[in-house]
Amino acid sequence: MLVVDEKTGEKLYYVDHSTLSTFQTCKEKCRLNTVEHLVPQREYLPFTFGGAYHAGLDMLRESNDLEQAKLNAIKYLKKHESSMELNMDSAGDRRSVERCLNLIAAYHERWKNEIFEIYRSPDGKAYTEIGFKIYMGDWVDNIPVMLCGTIDAVVRDRSGGSLWGVETKTTTLALPTFIKHAKPNVQIGIYDKACHEYIGIDIKGFIWDCTYVSDRKANATGSFWAMQGIDLEKDFYRVRTTRSETDRKELMFDLNASITDYLTWYSKDNIERWPRNGASTGACHNYNGCAYLSICESNANPNVISSLYQVKEWKPWENKPEITYSVENRIMKL
């Protein structure tokens, strides 16, 4: 989407994996989000739950202090004015504050003796939440296109010293299936390329780090973790995934194609809407249904839009580093 950088005043096109992925699954959903800036009034619990879990893990990685990690997760929920229920057993949804905090504690327990440690700079700063923006070239109107993202963490193998990126995901899919999403995976591909070619961290690959959000109730007479609705073995899986030079080249081909496709639609004037292709890709009903389903079902009834949605601009430049990683000789043309 087109933004004006608040710091420099420069016009830029910002795209990230989420935008491109949404565009692939439903163009109209992508327009509602990145052109109209509509967000549902009603809280989308998977988003806030995942955000709080990440905030907790980020603090845990940086400080190794579980109490602080839990407080950071709560801080995130409060900042987003979440209405998530506290009690796991009475919550109408599998996502509750209690389950989120229990999962953070269980994650700590599950991986505390792992072979990896957080990679730190010489001054001790942890490599967590590493924002990046990559210059992909100029669009046809000579406005630069930036691909941005945030890498969860970089860890170091204690035995061999090799570095690995980490991408943590929460899911309600069974983990033996979900870990197969590690490759092909465009998000991992982008992060891998960012580490290798722009940020300058020589990583060996990525760890696809998955957490299962179950609907288990607390089993008060079970084991310590069962009492907290957790199965320490089944709720956490990890798999290592690597990318070759050929993979990176192929990724750029795909990325250039999808960014060009997205910006072509984005640049169209006087167009009422983009194609609703979610019904054929499954996007309308996947993951408890699309957040914009009410709009399509009512054929964009303005009353539905004004009562169920609010306008909130996406600010991808926030929390991103000052530095821009340049790519030479890659000018995008229609």
Add this chain to the structure above:
Amino acid sequence: METERSLSEMTGEEILEYLKELRKNRENAALDRLLEKARKISEKAMGDSKKAPTMKSMQSLIDSVGEDDSEC
């Protein structure tokens, strides 16, 4: 029983404390249920035999107390 609280009306520390309390209450309630069950079994054993429990009846009592009561 604690009344339901919401995220917005408590500080982070209060939420952690509330959840600790919630867990303790759950454990206590489960323990009470187990003790009640054990008391009933014990009463039944005493009533059936009209004499002090044997090693066999005690073992059955222990086994039933140790059951994983997932319905709790």
